[in-house]
Amino acid sequence: MIASALLIQNINRIGIFSSLTETEIKELLNYASYEEYKENQMIFNENDSGASLYIVITGKVKIFRVLSDNTIHEISNFTDNEVFGEMSFLDNQARSANAEALCETSLVKLSTDNFEQFSQAFPDAAFRFHKNLITEIQARLRKTNDRYSYHIIWGKTMKTALAKNYEELLQSNIELSASRNFLFNVINSSSDIIIVINDDYEVMLFNSGAERALNYKASDFINKSAKKLFYDELAFDTLIKDVISRKSLSDYEIDLKASDNRKIIVSLSAFTLSPVINNSKFGEGLVLVARDVTQKKILENQLRQNEKMIFLGKAVSEIVHDIKNPLTIVQLSKDSLQIKLEDYRGSQPQLQKDVEVDFGKIDESVERIQQIITNTLEYAKVVPGKKTRIDIMEVAAKSIQLSGINLKDNENITLDLRSVSGSPVYINGNASQLEQVLVNLITNAIQAIKKGIDGKIEVAVGASDGRARVSVTDNGCGIGADDMQYIFEPFYSTKSSDKGTGLGLSICQAIVSQHDGLINVKSGAGGTEFVVDFPLA
Ligand SMILES: Nc1ncnc2c1ncn2[C@@H]1O[C@H](COP(=O)(O)OP(=O)(O)OP(=O)(O)O)[C@@H](O)[C@H]1O
Numbered sequence: 001m002i003a004s005a006l007l008i009q010n011i012n013r014i015g016i017f018s019s020l021t022e023t024e025i026k027e028l029l030n031y032a033s034y035e036e037y038k039e040n041q042m043i044f045n046e047n048d049s050g051a052s053l054y055i056v057i058t059g060k061v062k063i064f065r066v067l068s069d070n071t072i073h074e075i076s077n078f079t080d081n082e083v084f085g086e087m088s089f090l091d092n093q094a095r096s097a098n099a100e101a102l103c104e105t106s107l108v109k110l111s112t113d114n115f116e117q118f119s120q121a122f123p124d125a126a127f128r129f130h131k132n133l134i135t136e137i138q139a140r141l142r143k144t145n146d147r148y149s150y151h152i153i154w155g156k157t158m159k160t161a162l163a164k165n166y167e168e169l170l171q172s173n174i175e176l177s178a179s180r181n182f183l184f185n186v187i188n189s190s191s192d193i194i195i196v197i198n199d200d201y202e203v204m205l206f207n208s209g210a211e212r213a214l215n216y217k218a219s220d221f222i223n224k225s226a227k228k229l230f231y232d233e234l235a236f237d238t239l240i241k242d243v244i245s246r247k248s249l250s251d252y253e254i255d256l257k258a259s260d261n262r263k264i265i266v267s268l269s270a271f272t273l274s275p276v277i278n279n280s281k282f283g284e285g286l287v288l289v290a291r292d293v294t295q296k297k298i299l300e301n302q303l304r305q306n307e308k309m310i311f312l313g314k315a316v317s318e319i320v321h322d323i324k325n326p327l328t329i330v331q332l333s334k335d336s337l338q339i340k341l342e343d344y345r346g347s348q349p350q351l352q353k354d355v356e357v358d359f360g361k362i363d364e365s366v367e368r369i370q371q372i373i374t375n376t377l378e379y380a381k382v383v384p385g386k387k388t389r390i391d392i393m394e395v396a397a398k399s400i401q402l403s404g405i406n407l408k409d410n411e412n413i414t415l416d417l418r419s420v421s422g423s424p425v426y427i428n429g430n431a432s433q434l435e436q437v438l439v440n441l442i443t444n445a446i447q448a449i450k451k452g453i454d455g456k457i458e459v460a461v462g463a464s465d466g467r468a469r470v471s472v473t474d475n476g477c478g479i480g481a482d483d484m485q486y487i488f489e490p491f492y493s494t495k496s497s498d499k500g501t502g503l504g505l506s507i508c509q510a511i512v513s514q515h516d517g518l519i520n521v522k523s524g525a526g527g528t529e530f531v532v533d534f535p536l537a
Pocket residue numbers: 440444445448474476477478479483487488492493494495499500501502503504505506528
């Protein structure tokens with residue numbers, strides 16, 4: 001190629017050509033070729049055969065590699081009066097990278113073959129050029145080496161730093177898991193029910209207190225809807241609304257549902273772990289802490305019932321007293337009328353007959369009223385009886401015997417007594433009053449079993465947790481959910497008036513609480529179980 005003086009001067013300033021004279025460069029360029037490239041045009045590709053170097057006259061060249069993940073790794077850029085591709089020129093190996101023109105670029109290309117021809121003509125110049133080229137490449141290699149060493153040292157430092165970080169991380173992980181365990185133990189040793197739910201009402205935490213109170217395993221509910229834990233799902237919706245509007249709740253009474261469908265009345269506190277966002281999002285979660293107050297509620301209820309019974313007892317005694325006197329007068333007047341009518345026996349036989357029928361009705365009604373009075377008085381006079389140390393098993397046996405009369409018309413029913421503990425269970429109590437309790441419960445059980453059904457009633461006696469327990473279980477019709485809350489109310493009965501006055505259970509409750517006992521009921525479609533428990537003597 002024909003080279004201008006300026007180009008020759010410029011090339012002369014380039015390191016590897018600096019050992020040549022301008023004339024020698026001019027000669028050398030005679031063996032070179034001139035090439036022009038457009039923007040983004042490839043000059044050579046990786047793995048192309050090399051054996052030539054390039055001098056950039058004008059423009060810009062990018063040297064790059066395409067990595068295995070198809071990303072581009074840019075190695076370097078060359079611009080005016082810079083040389084690239086000299087490695088392949090020297091070792092004749094394939095290209096180790098790609099070269100692309102970044103703009104309109106003009107290059108001088110010098111191939112090894114052409115240089116060979118130059119070497120034969122100018123061996124001295126070729127030797128100097130080679131020496132210079134090797135020195136230049138050596139310098140470049142040292143630079144690269146330093147860069148890699150730096151990377152290795154940096155890598156090692158990083159490794160040490162990372163190891164240190166890792167150790168610290170490990171340590172904080174241990175500490176974190178220790179405090180997590182501590183917290184977990186605190187949460188689990190609480191006798192309270194602790195449940196955490198997320199925005200979708202799914203359970204995130206279900207502590208041991210909840211497992212015990214509701215008779216579920218945490219795994220039954222983790223990541224599942226909490227709604228099923230509530231006796232009434234509508235009440236759950238209201239709870240959520242209340243939390244959102246009030247941000248936190250305390251002493252909130254709500255009914256939970258145990259695994260056996262038992263109603264567990266709880267006093268609940270609720271708070272969100274982060275502020276309520278968007279009026280429905282609980283952020284990190286909604287915490288529900290609940291305490292089982294079922295027994296407390298039953299006791300309160302019993303106390304209320306007792307007060308009612310005392311009041312009722314007084315009222316009934318007065319009413320009965322007021323009825324008794326006029327009733328005696330009715331009876332006596334009827335007797336005297338009957339005597340007086342004796343005189344008409346012969347003359348008015350038809351009248352006599354009719355009057356006898358009416359007298360019979362009067363007798364029957366008076367007797368019925370007297371019976372009601374006796375029963376009501378009996379029910380109403382729940383005064384504390386004399387207590388002695390008694391075996392509740394004997395009380396149960398006697399009650400079953402007494403209930404035998406009620407069973408006469410119910411041959412479809414079997415009534416069994418079972419001792420759970422196998423040994424006597426002593427309590428301080430009044431035997432006849434406790435018999436009255438069990439007879440009432442057994443009578444209810446008998447009345448709950450329809451005719452023609454294979455009825456089973458079991459009275460079981462046992463002891464656990466320092467309490468004597470007597471249960472009366474039947475496979476009768478069960479107690480309707482709507483009736484359940486009223487059954488201990490005096491005069492609440494679902495039976496026809498000739499069968500029930502609705503006083504049986506209120507009497508039972510009054511007697512049981514006079515014995516420091518509790519009466520509980522579970523009922524469903526399969527039947528009913530009443531459990532009465534007392535402190536052991
Ligand atoms: N074992 C049971 N099975 C089904 N329902 C029952 C049972 N025990 C009680 N009940 C329900 O509870 C109500 C109240 O019972 P309670 O013993 O107080 O009154 P009663 O049996 O109706 O009348 P009384 O006992 O005064 O003759 C009953 O009417 C019945 O609806």
